[in-house]
Amino acid sequence: MQAEKIYDRLSSVRFWVSLLLLGLALYGGVFLWRLYVFHLVPAEELPMYGSKVKHNDDTLRVAFIGDSWAEYHTTLRCDTIFVKKAKLFTDKPVKCTNRGKGGAMSKEIYYYMFSSMTVESPTEPDRCTQPLIEAHPDYCVVMAGINDCIFQRPLNYFKQNYRLILRLLLHNGIRPVVMQMPRVNDVMAIDYKPWHKRTPYHIRAWLLGTRSYRVPKYREALVEMLNETGLKDSVLYIPADKWGKGGWQDRSIFSWDAIHLHLQGYEVLDSCIASEIIKDWNLRNGKEN
Numbered sequence: 659m660q661a662e663k664i665y666d667r668l669s670s671v672r673f674w675v676s677l678l679l680l681g682l683a684l685y686g687g688v689f690l691w692r693l694y695v696f697h698l699v700p701a702e703e704l705p706m707y708g709s710k711v712k713h714n715d716d717t718l719r720v721a722f723i724g725d726s727w728a729e730y731h732t733t734l735r736c737d738t739i740f741v742k743k744a745k746l747f748t749d750k751p752v753k754c755t756n757r758g759k760g761g762a763m764s765k766e767i768y769y770y771m772f773s774s775m776t777v778e779s780p781t782e783p784d785r786c787t788q789p790l791i792e793a794h795p796d797y798c799v800v801m802a803g804i805n806d807c808i809f810q811r812p813l814n815y816f817k818q819n820y821r822l823i824l825r826l827l828l829h830n831g832i833r834p835v836v837m838q839m840p841r842v843n844d845v846m847a848i849d850y851k852p853w854h855k856r857t858p859y860h861i862r863a864w865l866l867g868t869r870s871y872r873v874p875k876y877r878e879a880l881v882e883m884l885n886e887t888g889l890k891d892s893v894l895y896i897p898a899d900k901w902g903k904g905g906w907q908d909r910s911i912f913s914w915d916a917i918h919l920h921l922q923g924y925e926v927l928d929s930c931i932a933s934e935i936i937k938d939w940n941l942r943n944g945k946e947n
Contacts, residue, residue, distance in 0.1 A: 700818035701765045704772050709794035709830045717751040718744070720935060721790045721832075724767055724801030726918060728758025729785075731801075736924045743925075744932035748939075752932075755793065759785030763811060764802045764819035771826055791830055797894070797935050798827050799835040804917070807876045808844045816876060817883040824889055833894060833942075835935065836884070839877050840898045841905025843916035894938045901930035 713719070720740065722728045731737070737754040744752040759770065762785065773786040791798070800823055806816045827834045884890040902908060902923075906916035911923030919927060 698812055698815060700815050701768045701822055703822055703825075704769075706826060706829045707772075707788075707792075709832075710792045711794045713794060715751070717753055718748065718797075718935075718939060719753045719755075719793070719795040720744075720797045720799065720835075721787075721793070721795040722754070722756035722758065722799045722801065723771070723787045723790060724758045724799075725762045725805055726758060726760035727801040727804070728756055728799075729760050730758075730918060731756045731924065732758065734921050734924060736928055739924055740928040740932055743929040744936060746929075747933055747936040755790050755795065757785065757787050757790055758801065761805055762802075763805050763809070764816055764823070767800075767802045768819050768822045768826075771823065791826070791832065794830065795832055796939070797835050798832045799837065799931060800824075800827075801837060803839050803876055803880065804842055804844070807839065807842075807873055808917075813875060813879040817879050820880060821883055821887055821889070824893060828889075828892055833938070834892070835931065836880070836893045836895045837931075838896065838898045839873055839880070840902050841873055842912075843906040844873060894934060896931065896934050900934070901927050 722731050731740075737756055740754040741752045744754075759766065762770070767787075770785050770787050771791055772788055774788040774792075800820075802820060802823065803816060806819075824834050824836070884893065884895070898905075902911055904911075906912045911919055911926050913920045913923070
Protein backbone atom coordinates (compact mmCIF):
# COMPACT_ATOMS: atom_id res chain seq x y z
CA MET A 659 0.00 0.00 0.00
CA GLN A 660 2.84 2.41 0.90
CA ALA A 661 4.56 1.64 -2.41
CA GLU A 662 1.36 2.46 -4.29
CA LYS A 663 1.11 5.86 -2.55
CA ILE A 664 4.69 6.67 -3.49
CA TYR A 665 4.04 5.61 -7.09
CA ASP A 666 0.87 7.71 -7.26
CA ARG A 667 2.74 10.75 -5.91
CA LEU A 668 5.63 10.35 -8.35
CA SER A 669 3.21 10.01 -11.24
CA SER A 670 1.26 13.09 -10.16
CA VAL A 671 1.54 16.13 -12.42
CA ARG A 672 1.16 18.37 -9.38
CA PHE A 673 4.25 16.80 -7.78
CA TRP A 674 6.45 17.46 -10.83
CA VAL A 675 5.09 20.96 -11.31
CA SER A 676 5.81 21.72 -7.64
CA LEU A 677 9.32 20.30 -7.99
CA LEU A 678 9.91 22.42 -11.09
CA LEU A 679 8.66 25.57 -9.40
CA LEU A 680 10.87 24.87 -6.36
CA GLY A 681 13.88 24.47 -8.63
CA LEU A 682 13.09 27.70 -10.44
CA ALA A 683 12.68 29.51 -7.12
CA LEU A 684 16.06 28.24 -5.91
CA TYR A 685 17.72 29.19 -9.18
CA GLY A 686 16.10 32.63 -9.05
CA GLY A 687 17.30 33.11 -5.49
CA VAL A 688 20.88 32.18 -6.37
CA PHE A 689 20.74 34.43 -9.45
CA LEU A 690 19.51 37.40 -7.44
CA TRP A 691 22.09 36.78 -4.72
CA ARG A 692 24.90 36.71 -7.29
CA LEU A 693 23.47 39.80 -8.95
CA TYR A 694 23.47 41.60 -5.61
CA VAL A 695 26.92 40.48 -4.43
CA PHE A 696 28.82 40.75 -7.69
CA HIS A 697 27.15 43.82 -9.16
CA LEU A 698 26.09 45.93 -6.19
CA VAL A 699 28.32 45.24 -3.20
CA PRO A 700 31.67 47.09 -3.14
CA ALA A 701 34.86 45.31 -2.18
CA GLU A 702 35.44 44.41 1.46
CA GLU A 703 38.36 46.39 2.85
CA LEU A 704 41.25 44.02 3.46
CA PRO A 705 44.01 44.42 6.08
CA MET A 706 46.70 46.84 4.96
CA TYR A 707 50.18 45.64 4.16
CA GLY A 708 53.43 47.58 3.93
CA SER A 709 55.99 48.02 1.19
CA LYS A 710 59.02 45.78 1.51
CA VAL A 711 61.42 48.14 -0.25
CA LYS A 712 62.51 51.64 0.70
CA HIS A 713 64.67 53.31 -1.94
CA ASN A 714 67.47 55.71 -1.10
CA ASP A 715 68.50 56.63 -4.65
CA ASP A 716 67.16 59.50 -6.75
CA THR A 717 65.30 57.35 -9.28
CA LEU A 718 61.71 58.37 -9.96
CA ARG A 719 59.58 55.22 -9.94
CA VAL A 720 56.11 55.11 -11.50
CA ALA A 721 53.70 52.17 -11.62
CA PHE A 722 50.55 51.72 -13.72
CA ILE A 723 47.76 49.47 -12.45
CA GLY A 724 44.16 48.89 -13.50
CA ASP A 725 42.10 47.55 -16.37
CA SER A 726 42.86 47.06 -20.07
CA TRP A 727 44.32 50.55 -20.29
CA ALA A 728 47.07 49.40 -17.91
CA GLU A 729 47.28 45.99 -19.61
CA TYR A 730 47.74 47.57 -23.05
CA HIS A 731 50.40 49.77 -21.49
CA THR A 732 52.23 46.50 -20.83
CA THR A 733 51.37 44.82 -24.14
CA LEU A 734 52.53 47.78 -26.22
CA ARG A 735 55.65 48.17 -24.06
CA CYS A 736 54.71 51.68 -23.12
CA ASP A 737 57.00 51.60 -20.10
CA THR A 738 59.70 52.52 -22.62
CA ILE A 739 57.52 55.29 -24.04
CA PHE A 740 56.82 56.68 -20.58
CA VAL A 741 60.50 56.76 -19.64
CA LYS A 742 61.35 58.43 -22.95
CA LYS A 743 58.68 61.10 -22.40
CA ALA A 744 59.67 61.64 -18.77
CA LYS A 745 63.29 62.25 -19.74
CA LEU A 746 62.11 65.28 -21.70
CA PHE A 747 61.10 66.90 -18.40
CA THR A 748 63.77 65.72 -15.95
CA ASP A 749 67.36 64.57 -15.75
CA LYS A 750 66.50 62.13 -12.95
CA PRO A 751 66.63 58.39 -13.65
CA VAL A 752 63.09 57.14 -14.33
CA LYS A 753 61.72 53.63 -13.99
CA CYS A 754 58.24 52.50 -15.06
CA THR A 755 56.41 49.27 -14.23
CA ASN A 756 52.88 48.32 -15.20
CA ARG A 757 50.32 45.57 -14.91
CA GLY A 758 46.60 45.38 -15.62
CA LYS A 759 43.73 43.12 -16.56
CA GLY A 760 41.36 43.76 -19.45
CA GLY A 761 37.71 43.93 -18.40
CA ALA A 762 38.53 44.40 -14.71
CA MET A 763 36.06 46.34 -12.60
CA SER A 764 37.24 48.66 -9.83
CA LYS A 765 36.38 45.92 -7.31
CA GLU A 766 38.66 43.41 -9.01
CA ILE A 767 41.46 45.97 -9.39
CA TYR A 768 41.40 46.50 -5.64
CA TYR A 769 41.55 42.77 -4.90
CA TYR A 770 44.42 42.32 -7.39
CA MET A 771 46.42 44.65 -5.13
CA PHE A 772 46.38 41.89 -2.52
CA SER A 773 47.61 39.09 -4.73
CA SER A 774 51.17 38.29 -5.69
CA MET A 775 50.34 35.01 -7.40
CA THR A 776 50.88 34.75 -11.13
CA VAL A 777 48.11 33.45 -13.38
CA GLU A 778 48.10 29.78 -14.31
CA SER A 779 47.92 30.26 -18.07
CA PRO A 780 51.28 31.27 -19.61
CA THR A 781 49.41 33.03 -22.42
CA GLU A 782 47.43 35.32 -20.09
CA PRO A 783 48.97 38.55 -18.76
CA ASP A 784 49.64 38.74 -15.05
CA ARG A 785 47.11 40.94 -13.29
CA CYS A 786 48.35 40.72 -9.68
CA THR A 787 49.69 44.09 -8.60
CA GLN A 788 50.83 43.51 -5.02
CA PRO A 789 54.49 43.16 -6.14
CA LEU A 790 54.28 46.56 -7.82
CA ILE A 791 52.98 48.16 -4.64
CA GLU A 792 55.54 46.41 -2.45
CA ALA A 793 58.29 47.73 -4.73
CA HIS A 794 57.30 51.17 -3.39
CA PRO A 795 57.00 53.37 -6.49
CA ASP A 796 56.84 57.12 -5.93
CA TYR A 797 53.66 57.39 -8.00
CA CYS A 798 51.00 54.90 -9.03
CA VAL A 799 48.77 55.70 -12.01
CA VAL A 800 45.31 54.19 -11.44
CA MET A 801 43.41 53.27 -14.59
CA ALA A 802 40.02 52.17 -13.33
CA GLY A 803 36.34 52.83 -13.90
CA ILE A 804 35.74 52.40 -17.62
CA ASN A 805 34.41 48.86 -17.17
CA ASP A 806 32.27 50.01 -14.23
CA CYS A 807 30.75 52.50 -16.67
CA ILE A 808 30.38 50.07 -19.58
CA PHE A 809 28.77 47.37 -17.44
CA GLN A 810 26.73 49.90 -15.48
CA ARG A 811 27.89 49.33 -11.94
CA PRO A 812 26.26 51.60 -9.32
CA LEU A 813 28.05 54.86 -8.65
CA ASN A 814 28.52 54.03 -4.95
CA TYR A 815 30.14 50.72 -5.94
CA PHE A 816 32.63 52.62 -8.09
CA LYS A 817 33.30 55.30 -5.45
CA GLN A 818 33.88 52.89 -2.58
CA ASN A 819 36.18 50.60 -4.55
CA TYR A 820 38.21 53.53 -5.83
CA ARG A 821 38.50 54.89 -2.28
CA LEU A 822 39.95 51.58 -1.09
CA ILE A 823 42.50 51.60 -3.91
CA LEU A 824 43.65 55.08 -2.94
CA ARG A 825 43.78 54.26 0.78
CA LEU A 826 46.12 51.32 0.22
CA LEU A 827 48.45 53.38 -1.96
CA LEU A 828 48.55 56.26 0.50
CA HIS A 829 49.12 53.84 3.39
CA ASN A 830 52.32 52.80 1.62
CA GLY A 831 53.47 56.35 1.00
CA ILE A 832 52.72 56.15 -2.72
CA ARG A 833 51.17 59.19 -4.39
CA PRO A 834 48.16 58.08 -6.47
CA VAL A 835 47.70 59.54 -9.94
CA VAL A 836 43.95 59.71 -10.50
CA MET A 837 42.98 59.81 -14.16
CA GLN A 838 39.64 61.39 -14.99
CA MET A 839 37.65 58.92 -17.04
CA PRO A 840 38.19 59.68 -20.75
CA ARG A 841 35.21 60.13 -23.06
CA VAL A 842 35.06 56.59 -24.37
CA ASN A 843 32.08 55.31 -26.35
CA ASP A 844 30.64 53.08 -23.63
CA VAL A 845 27.43 52.52 -25.62
CA MET A 846 29.33 51.07 -28.58
CA ALA A 847 31.19 48.71 -26.28
CA ILE A 848 27.93 46.84 -25.67
CA ASP A 849 25.81 47.56 -28.72
CA TYR A 850 28.29 46.17 -31.26
CA LYS A 851 27.78 42.71 -29.70
CA PRO A 852 25.15 40.27 -31.08
CA TRP A 853 21.68 40.77 -29.60
CA HIS A 854 21.85 37.60 -27.48
CA LYS A 855 25.01 38.92 -25.78
CA ARG A 856 24.05 42.55 -25.34
CA THR A 857 20.48 41.94 -24.14
CA PRO A 858 21.53 40.56 -20.71
CA TYR A 859 23.58 43.71 -20.07
CA HIS A 860 20.59 45.94 -20.80
CA ILE A 861 18.32 43.81 -18.62
CA ARG A 862 20.81 43.91 -15.74
CA ALA A 863 21.18 47.70 -16.05
CA TRP A 864 17.39 48.04 -16.01
CA LEU A 865 17.10 45.84 -12.90
CA LEU A 866 19.85 47.80 -11.12
CA GLY A 867 18.45 51.16 -12.13
CA THR A 868 21.74 52.23 -13.73
CA ARG A 869 20.69 52.62 -17.36
CA SER A 870 21.18 56.39 -17.31
CA TYR A 871 24.74 56.21 -15.99
CA ARG A 872 27.30 57.37 -18.52
CA VAL A 873 30.84 58.75 -18.42
CA PRO A 874 29.86 62.19 -17.01
CA LYS A 875 28.11 60.51 -14.06
CA TYR A 876 31.19 58.50 -13.13
CA ARG A 877 33.39 61.56 -13.53
CA GLU A 878 31.20 63.44 -11.08
CA ALA A 879 31.13 60.48 -8.69
CA LEU A 880 34.92 60.30 -8.59
CA VAL A 881 35.27 63.99 -7.75
CA GLU A 882 32.55 63.65 -5.11
CA MET A 883 34.44 60.77 -3.51
CA LEU A 884 37.69 62.74 -3.41
CA ASN A 885 35.92 65.68 -1.78
CA GLU A 886 33.85 63.61 0.65
CA THR A 887 36.84 61.63 1.89
CA GLY A 888 39.28 64.54 2.01
CA LEU A 889 41.61 62.73 -0.38
CA LYS A 890 41.60 65.45 -3.03
CA ASP A 891 44.84 67.04 -1.81
CA SER A 892 46.54 63.66 -1.40
CA VAL A 893 46.34 62.64 -5.05
CA LEU A 894 47.52 63.97 -8.39
CA TYR A 895 44.36 64.43 -10.44
CA ILE A 896 44.73 64.62 -14.23
CA PRO A 897 41.68 65.81 -16.24
CA ALA A 898 41.08 63.96 -19.50
CA ASP A 899 41.07 67.20 -21.47
CA LYS A 900 44.77 67.65 -20.73
CA TRP A 901 45.58 64.90 -23.23
CA GLY A 902 42.44 63.90 -25.14
CA LYS A 903 39.93 66.71 -25.65
CA GLY A 904 38.24 64.99 -28.57
CA GLY A 905 37.54 61.78 -26.69
CA TRP A 906 36.79 58.60 -28.63
CA GLN A 907 36.06 60.54 -31.82
CA ASP A 908 39.72 61.50 -32.09
CA ARG A 909 41.09 58.65 -34.20
CA SER A 910 44.61 60.04 -33.88
CA ILE A 911 44.70 58.56 -30.38
CA PHE A 912 41.74 56.14 -30.08
CA SER A 913 41.52 52.77 -31.80
CA TRP A 914 38.61 51.46 -33.88
CA ASP A 915 36.61 50.25 -30.84
CA ALA A 916 36.36 53.80 -29.42
CA ILE A 917 37.33 52.40 -26.01
CA HIS A 918 41.09 51.88 -26.15
CA LEU A 919 44.11 53.85 -27.28
CA HIS A 920 46.45 52.74 -30.03
CA LEU A 921 50.21 53.19 -29.80
CA GLN A 922 50.13 56.83 -30.91
CA GLY A 923 47.47 57.45 -28.29
CA TYR A 924 49.75 56.14 -25.57
CA GLU A 925 52.47 58.46 -26.84
CA VAL A 926 50.10 61.37 -26.16
CA LEU A 927 48.79 60.00 -22.87
CA ASP A 928 52.18 59.11 -21.43
CA SER A 929 53.64 62.46 -22.41
CA CYS A 930 50.89 64.17 -20.42
CA ILE A 931 51.20 61.87 -17.40
CA ALA A 932 54.99 62.18 -17.35
CA SER A 933 54.79 65.97 -17.56
CA GLU A 934 52.23 66.20 -14.75
CA ILE A 935 54.14 63.82 -12.50
CA ILE A 936 57.43 65.67 -12.97
CA LYS A 937 55.75 69.01 -12.25
CA ASP A 938 54.10 67.55 -9.16
CA TRP A 939 57.35 65.96 -7.97
CA ASN A 940 59.26 69.23 -8.42
CA LEU A 941 56.55 71.16 -6.58
CA ARG A 942 56.50 68.73 -3.69
CA ASN A 943 60.28 68.75 -3.43
CA GLY A 944 60.66 72.50 -3.68
CA LYS A 945 62.29 72.52 -7.10
CA GLU A 946 61.59 74.81 -10.03
CA ASN A 947 59.60 73.36 -12.94
